[in-house]
Amino acid sequence: MKIRLESIRACLEGVIPGTIATRAADGTPNIAYLSQIEYVDCEHVALSYQFFNTTRRNILASPYARVAAVDPHTGAHYRLSLQYLRTEESGPLFERMKVRLAGIASHTGMSGVFRLLGADIYRVLDIEQVPGDTLPPPPQPCNLLASLRACTESLCGAPDLDGLLARLFDGLQTHFGIEHAMMLMFDEAAGRLYTVATRGYADSGVGSEIALGDGVIGVAARERTPIRIGHFTAEYSYGRAIRDNMARNGVDGIDTEIPLPGLADSRSQLAVPVMACRQLVGMLYVESTQDLRFGYDDEDVLVALAGQLGAGIRLLQQMQETPEEAPPAAPPMAPAGRPLSVRHYAENDSVFLDGDYLIKGVAGAILWALVRDYVDSGRCEFSNRELRLDRRIRLPDLSDNLEARLILLARRLVERDAPLRIEKTGRGRFRLCVRRPLELVDVPV
Amino acid sequence: MPDTSSSLLDAAHVAFITGTVGINLAACRPGGFPALSRAVGCRVSADCGQVSVLVGAAAAADVIDAVRRSGAVAVVFSDPPTHRTLQLKGSNALVLPPEPGDVALAHAYRDAFAAILAPFGFAEGVVRAFLSCPDDDLLAVRFSPSAAFSQTPGPHAGEPLPGRS
Numbered sequence: 001m002k003i004r005l006e007s008i009r010a011c012l013e014g015v016i017p018g019t020i021a022t023r024a025a026d027g028t029p030n031i032a033y034l035s036q037i038e039y040v041d042c043e044h045v046a047l048s049y050q051f052f053n054t055t056r057r058n059i060l061a062s063p064y065a066r067v068a069a070v071d072p073h074t075g076a077h078y079r080l081s082l083q084y085l086r087t088e089e090s091g092p093l094f095e096r097m098k099v100r101l102a103g104i105a106s107h108t109g110m111s112g113v114f115r116l117l118g119a120d121i122y123r124v125l126d127i128e129q130v131p132g133d134t135l136p137p138p139p140q141p142c143n144l145l146a147s148l149r150a151c152t153e154s155l156c157g158a159p160d161l162d163g164l165l166a167r168l169f170d171g172l173q174t175h176f177g178i179e180h181a182m183m184l185m186f187d188e189a190a191g192r193l194y195t196v197a198t199r200g201y202a203d204s205g206v207g208s209e210i211a212l213g214d215g216v217i218g219v220a221a222r223e224r225t226p227i228r229i230g231h232f233t234a235e236y237s238y239g240r241a242i243r244d245n246m247a248r249n250g251v252d253g254i255d256t257e258i259p260l261p262g263l264a265d266s267r268s269q270l271a272v273p274v275m276a277c278r279q280l281v282g283m284l285y286v287e288s289t290q291d292l293r294f295g296y297d298d299e300d301v302l303v304a305l306a307g308q309l310g311a312g313i314r315l316l317q318q319m320q321e322t323p324e325e326a327p328p329a330a331p332p333m334a335p336a337g338r339p340l341s342v343r344h345y346a347e348n349d350s351v352f353l354d355g356d357y358l359i360k361g362v363a364g365a366i367l368w369a370l371v372r373d374y375v376d377s378g379r380c381e382f383s384n385r386e387l388r389l390d391r392r393i394r395l396p397d398l399s400d401n402l403e404a405r406l407i408l409l410a411r412r413l414v415e416r417d418a419p420l421r422i423e424k425t426g427r428g429r430f431r432l433c434v435r436r437p438l439e440l441v442d443v444p445v
Numbered sequence: 446m447p448d449t450s451s452s453l454l455d456a457a458h459v460a461f462i463t464g465t466v467g468i469n470l471a472a473c474r475p476g477g478f479p480a481l482s483r484a485v486g487c488r489v490s491a492d493c494g495q496v497s498v499l500v501g502a503a504a505a506a507d508v509i510d511a512v513r514r515s516g517a518v519a520v521v522f523s524d525p526p527t528h529r530t531l532q533l534k535g536s537n538a539l540v541l542p543p544e545p546g547d548v549a550l551a552h553a554y555r556d557a558f559a560a561i562l563a564p565f566g567f568a569e570g571v572v573r574a575f576l577s578c579p580d581d582d583l584l585a586v587r588f589s590p591s592a593a594f595s596q597t598p599g600p601h602a603g604e605p606l607p608g609r610s
Binding site for chain 2: 015016019020021022023027028029030031032035051053064066068070073074075076077079081114131132134135
């Protein structure tokens with residue numbers, strides 16, 4: 001039976017380093033260890049080009065190579081006959097390999113030595129299994145396809161974005177044993193991602209932001225490609241992204257940094273773009289303290305799940321734009337106690353409650369419009385549709401997910417234990433609940 | 446002490462390549478695809494002039510065929526904990542039957558290699574599986590190294606060893 005490349009992907013993880021044989025123009029053989037074999041598709045692999053060495057010289061002279069790879073679970077040993085096609089020096093595959101190589105380098109003590117110059121793409125002409133003993137494959141902790149089915153079925157029943165994300169995290173935990181996950185939405189106008197929901201962290205980190213290109217998540221978002229790392233790498237870690245973020249944000253003098261959540265001892269990471277109609281909606285990110293926790297199959301499953309998620313988010317977003325009939329207005333709350341100072345900085349739409357930072361950007365502008373209406377006219381009931389048309393809020397564009405901003409705002413208010421809350425009252429409708437009198441302070445630009 | 450005066454290899458090289466290191470070899474039939482295989486042990490002649498690596502006839506069938514036709518061989522030795530790597534090349538390789546002691550050498554090599562990989566989380570059974578080779582299938586590929594290169598990962602990989610050649 002023909003051995004298919006996708007069925008031996010476990011061998012390509014580099015747990016047991018592969019080797020490559022090439023021949024020089026004069027026929028002299030050469031053999032070298034490989035730091036990385038990347039599965040591209042069922043007919044292609046990419047090898048890392050890091051140095052102009054004999055292997056490199058040889059494949060440019062004669063494009064045929066043989067690679068040996070071993071399954072780290074069974075010891076099954078395969079040889080791939082390859083034909084070199086081309087080298088990519090930028091783009092999604094290159095960036096994916098670059099991040100993964102940084103993880104491999106860090107794991108093998110080669111940080112600073114390994115640097116990706118290119119992704120060498122090879123066609124796989126043939127795969128043979130080398131005669132020898134093999135162990136039975138270890139039992140799988142779960143049937144990924146059955147889990148995917150159960151998880152997607154659950155997503156289908158979500159009434160709104162909040163419910164969709166809750167079902168997503170429940171599904172990841174129940175069906176895939178993934179305990180640490182976060183969902184970030186893409187703000188295209190700002191070129192940034194903001195965290196809208198997380199699971200499995202001491203601090204939720206909701207409202208934290210990262211720029212495209214920052215860390216594993218930012219690179220995966222910029223390149224619109226999933227990135228999976230099996231070992232810790234300082235180069236793409238949160239710590240780095242956070243430091244970079246702070247350096248950038250420190251200049252405006254207003255401390256509006258919400259730390260990104262994340263495992264201090266994260267070892268395996270998988271960042272998957274959530275796309276809808278080829279547009280980036282956000283990023284799904286999962287991580288683990290185990291090395292090599294996520295394999296190629298996990299990546300496939302999360303990419304499939306992210307497709308479902310992207311379509312679901314878009315669909316729910318459209319539904320929220322056609323609000324249900326207004327529910328009967330609740331009897332107005334009677335705010336009591338000392339007034340709450342709500343300070344708004346027009347410069348970045350940041351809002352501070354009694355001097356403590358709450359939120360900024362679009363969500364900050366939304367809150368400011370709501371409290372203004374509340375103070376000016378006593379209004380408590382609002383609809384998504386009117387917010388979208390509200391010129392004070394300056395939503396980046398029509399595709400912006402207003403629902404996500406409201407979720408973010410509602411969660412921040414709960415997390416800060418603010419005497420202000422946002423409660424959903426129906427599809428596309430919500431209520432501002434105010435427990436203390438408000439004292440508004442606007443700081444213009 | 447071995448007499449290494451006429452050899453490319455000094456005593457330290459010999460100790461390295463006959464130690465518990467990963468061994469892989471490649472050969473090419475003229476005009477053909479490169480072939481490669483793992484080896485399961487290495488011995489060096491008393492004068493350090495000849496290196497023999499042990500392979501399984503079935504697992505290394507392509508390499509053996511290529512060596513028989515061209516005599517050219519490349520062998521890479523790598524120490525998993527340090528990544529120290531050495532490549533030897535030869536152009537006069539021969540495929541020979543095993544010598545007395547080679548079966549024991551292959552057994553000892555497998556035991557030692559499985560032990561050295563254990564701290565890195567490799568199950569002993571997996572290491573033994575990919576190094577498996579029936580005792581009566583063992584062959585030796587013997588050659589005189591004509592070139593030696595350091596291949597420890599990094600920008601200097603591929604440079605000839607200093608001093609000797």
